[in-house]
Amino acid sequence: MGAVKSKRVPRAVREQQMMDAAVLTFARRGYRAASMDEIAEVAGVSKPLVYLYLNSKDELFSAVIRRESEALVAAVTAAVEPGAPADRQLWSGLKGFFAHTTENPDGWAVLHQQARTQGEPFAREVAAMRAEIMTFVTALIGAAAKEAGCDGELADREVSALAHALVGAAESLAEWVNTGTDEGTSGERERPAPRDTAATLMNFAWAGLGRLIGGGRWSPEG
Amino acid sequence: MGAVKSKRVPRAVREQQMMDAAVLTFARRGYRAASMDEIAEVAGVSKPLVYLYLNSKDELFSAVIRRESEALVAAVTAAVEPGAPADRQLWSGLKGFFAHTTENPDGWAVLHQQARTQGEPFAREVAAMRAEIMTFVTALIGAAAKEAGCDGELADREVSALAHALVGAAESLAEWVNTGTDEGTSGERERPAPRDTAATLMNFAWAGLGRLIGGGRWSPEG
Amino acid sequence: MGAVKSKRVPRAVREQQMMDAAVLTFARRGYRAASMDEIAEVAGVSKPLVYLYLNSKDELFSAVIRRESEALVAAVTAAVEPGAPADRQLWSGLKGFFAHTTENPDGWAVLHQQARTQGEPFAREVAAMRAEIMTFVTALIGAAAKEAGCDGELADREVSALAHALVGAAESLAEWVNTGTDEGTSGERERPAPRDTAATLMNFAWAGLGRLIGGGRWSPEG
Amino acid sequence: MGAVKSKRVPRAVREQQMMDAAVLTFARRGYRAASMDEIAEVAGVSKPLVYLYLNSKDELFSAVIRRESEALVAAVTAAVEPGAPADRQLWSGLKGFFAHTTENPDGWAVLHQQARTQGEPFAREVAAMRAEIMTFVTALIGAAAKEAGCDGELADREVSALAHALVGAAESLAEWVNTGTDEGTSGERERPAPRDTAATLMNFAWAGLGRLIGGGRWSPEG
DNA sequence: CATGAATGAGGTTTCATTCAT
DNA sequence: TATGAATGAAACCTCATTCAT
Known part of the structure; x- marks a missing residue:
């Protein structure tokens, strides 16, 4: 072997x-x-x-985390068009994210499932990478709000929360889409293309964010 | 100790x-x-x-997973009002979820971070619990679509994807909200109330779903 | 259970x-x-x-060894006719031995297989019992030699060796006849009667000893 | 140590x-x-x-059983002269057996006392070796009967019993001869030479078998 | 007479890690 | 550059044995 x-x-x-x-x-x-x-x-x-x-095993794991983190960030970064409107940037970033995690499921598993659950110092390393992405997404949401002319109506804290929700949704979809009938020789469920997954998530998120930004609010009293 | x-x-x-x-x-x-x-x-x-x-350690872990899974499902189940409209059910379910995970962060960490990453047979046990919740959410989204009169326009697969996105967003928020300055004796960042977290997510999600259901679609070509 | x-x-x-x-x-x-x-x-x-x-476990084991040893010696002792010729005493003793071990295979297994292999002090206890039997058999062989008029021609050491050979042969046969198709529901090999096993061994041993000693042929009917 | x-x-x-x-x-x-x-x-x-x-401990024990079994069988096999008459083959085999067990008492103790009493799968391994020797001895007894012209007068079952008696006698003598004042620094009782032990047993056994079969007296000098 | 609750001690096994070549 | 030989430390687990009721 x-x-x-x-x-x-x-x-x-x-x-x-x-x-x-x-x-x-x-x-x-x-x-x-x-x-x-x-x-x-x-x-x-x-x-x-x-x-x-x-x-050492620790350093090896750290090196792996670093390499895979950088590869993921690089894939997402390479996918976005820097000057484009916020929604297009998010869309292309998501495409890059789903494409990379689909092509590199083991690396994603190490980052998402293993590194985050092993405590310090590994959790911190992957948290830093996640924070980087989170900052990017937070900025995009802020930019979109500004583009829509509703500057300041969303508290920073709320924008952060939205970014966390969005990233969490993406991670959940990445796992759902890439998991499953690994060994199933027959009936191999076909995985959706990264582009379709990204589209589903954009529809879910953006319509919601659009409403939020445009004023429509759901209310618990409603 | x-x-x-x-x-x-x-x-x-x-x-x-x-x-x-x-x-x-x-x-x-x-x-x-x-x-x-x-x-x-x-x-x-x-x-x-x-x-x-x-x-044995295995059986102990399984017993823990079972106990915490049942407690979480019970908390969510007890929170929802069975006959209410879909959006109200989702809202109360999310409140129950965030309340339970906030009060019981260790149990949630075991389920979400540990059990899912330890392979068989533990991953299967939490996956079963998660699938139960996913089924509930999927049904709520379907019901909401029906209430809005757009029955059948959303493919089953797409509804599932939306459920996965929503649950992933909730999990991400639960982790974000409950994690952090644990040991910081001073400057303890105050955690948002479960109700506020639920409201943020409902706003994010429901406005989006509302748009989707009502017809408005974000498009990559747009 | x-x-x-x-x-x-x-x-x-x-x-x-x-x-x-x-x-x-x-x-x-x-x-x-x-x-x-x-x-x-x-x-x-x-x-x-x-x-x-x-x-304690040790005392329990010792008590078991004592009880089973005494039961075995009692069974053999009860079987022999004290005043009879040496060959008849040996013959009846062997019948008693094979009968007891056949009826009480677990007790025999504890004595023969377990106690002897557990080192001190257990090995000594069962060795003492075995020595008692060995002394009896040695005396019988000596007596038979005297009866045949060849007193002194066999060295004590050689008589002891013959006793060990004879007892070892008996133990081997006891294990052979009582072991085997325990769980075999069908084709259960029938165990030979203790009397037949004793007769086989007597023929083997006595014809040999008789020749050595110079005497006549032994027969169970004799 | x-x-x-x-x-x-x-x-x-x-x-x-x-x-x-x-x-x-x-x-x-x-x-x-x-x-x-x-x-x-x-x-x-x-x-x-x-x-x-x-x-593992199990595999180590199995390996030991295998090594010692093969050594014992090899020693006995090497000792016998293949073409010789049955009595000479038995005589030389016994010499080989007693020589090997005398030189290698620990190996013999592991086979005879430990392996046989530890249940499956160890008992089976040593039982297979013992069966091999038993087959050899059984064949020799059968051959001797044929040489003496009394073919068929001994039932197969009886020949097997005689082989078991003879092997058991040999095992008992091997234990008796090699056991004892191990730690006694002074007064170390001298062990009999393997040749003498074999001679005693041959006299015991062969005279008996000779009578049964009808043949003449066996002698180590013959 | 009888037992549920509890533990000190020691067993087999695994693993990250280093040395000497 | 590369490896066969070797180990300290610690993990999971079991068992004979006792206490308090």
Whole structure:
């Protein structure tokens, strides 16, 4: 088992192989249950080499979190058109997000399921990345409000809450869409295209936000 | 550390003490990192007693998941008014959800962060509970559509997606609202009341759904 | 599971019930693997009661060894006719031995398989019983030699060796005839009668010993 | 206690050292009472290394049983002269058996006392080895009968019984001869030579069998 | 007479990590 | 660059045994 043995590989390449193996193993087993033995075997190298390059399980996990976080942020960032209106930026960002998580489910699982649940310092690292995205989304919502001319009517706190709701909705959909009949040989439920998932979420969110921004309010007394 | 020592307690009581300790410890450390030693110490009993009553770490975790799942579903169920219109049911359900997760953050953390990431069979148990809630929300969205007279215009798959988005948004808000300056003795950021969180989410969601149901659609080409 | 609950039983009776349960459990599981929990459950009493009457696992095991040893020696002793010729005494003793081990296989298993393999002090207790039998057999062989008029031609050491060989042969046969298709519902191999097993061994042994000693052929009818 | 520390030993060598330590410890304490801690200490290595190489206590015990069984069968097999008459084959086989068990008393104790009393699957492994020897002995008895021209007069079942008696006698003698004043520094009772033990048993057995079969007297000098 | 409640001690097993080559 | 050999520490779990009622 494990990758094909190939000797004398440059360090940078070997490190990536190890991190690929780590992503796979952490996603499958969880941080604690994943053993360095298994990671080394999946990577096709000996355990001491993993330690030589990545120093410790903690540092390996941190490195994985960093790499996957940066890849996700890069994918989303690359997808948005900087100068476009807020709604278009959100739309393209969501497309990028769903595309990346669909193509890279193990990396997403490590970030979303594992890193966040392992306490400090890992939770902080992924929280920082999430905060970055949250800031971006918060800014977009603020910008949209401004574009609609309702500047100041939404408290900062409320805008933050909306951003959290929106990001949470996206995460939930990403998990729903990419989870499921993995091993089902027959009847493999086809996953919706990232574009369709993004459209569904935009419809849900934007119509709501549009109303909010435009004045229509639901009320508990209603 | 550890609860006050109280000797010779009836089994049923001790079991609840142990499960309380387990919820606390699993929430703090995660399933794998929580040791039976620590759980026993927090419960104020010896380790063998934990095994005598709860049999194994796996069974203890399962018992915790079951207890917390049922408590959450009961809280939400008790909050909704069965005969009311869909929007009112959703509103009261969300209030119940945020109230319960705010009062019981450790239980929620075990369900949402730990159980879902520990693979089979734990993930399945929470998934079943989540599916129950998802079914309820899905039915409410369908009912709302029917009340608005747009029966059939939303595909089942799309209604499911909207339910997943809504539940994900609620989960994200629950985490956001209840997380944070736990240890900060001073400057304790005040948590919003469950009612306000529910209202924010209802505004976000319902205005959006209202638009959708009423016909207004955001479009990527727009 | 376990015996029917019957309260307020006199101590002597309860002790026998417990020892019966212990024999069964020690035979099934071995000394170390048998737990006091299981013994108490099989006996139909609570664990503290076992300790109240039998004091400890070691003492319980010792008591079992003593009881079963005495029962075996008593069975063999009761079978032999004290004044008869040596060959008849051996023949009747073997019949008694095979009859007792066939009727009481668990007790025999505890003595032969468990007690002898658990080191001190248990091995010594059963060794003492075995030595008693060995002394008896040695005396019989000596007596037979004297009866045949070849007194002194066999060294004491050789007579002892012959006794060990004979007893070992008997033990091997006892295990062979009583072991086997326990659970086989169909095709239950019928066990030979103790009398036939004894006859086979007597023919094997006595013809050999008779030749060695110089005497005539032994026969069960003789 | 513990062997001399020798670091960085090849795996094959270490495995044999561990199995030697295991034989010693299982023989002294019994399977259950022997702890992996003690085995590792006797072997002069740390416990994890024992697990790394032998996987578990069960597998270690099985490996020991296999090694000692094969050694015993090999010793007996190597001792017999294949083409010789039945009595000579039995004689040389017994010499080989007593020589091996005398030289290797711990291995014999593990096979005869421990493995057979630990239930499945260990009992089965040693039972298979014993059955192999029993088959060999049974064949020899049958061959001797044929050589003496009394083919068919002994029922198969009776021949089997005789083989069991003979093997049991040998086992009993092996235990008697090799047991005893182990720790007695002074007055160490001298053990009889394997050759003498074999001669005693042959005289006991063959004279008996010879009479039964109708043939002449067996003699080690013959 | 009898038991539900409770534990100290010790068992097997795993794992992150290092050393010597 | 790369690895076979080795271990300290700690995890889960069991069991003989006792106390208080």
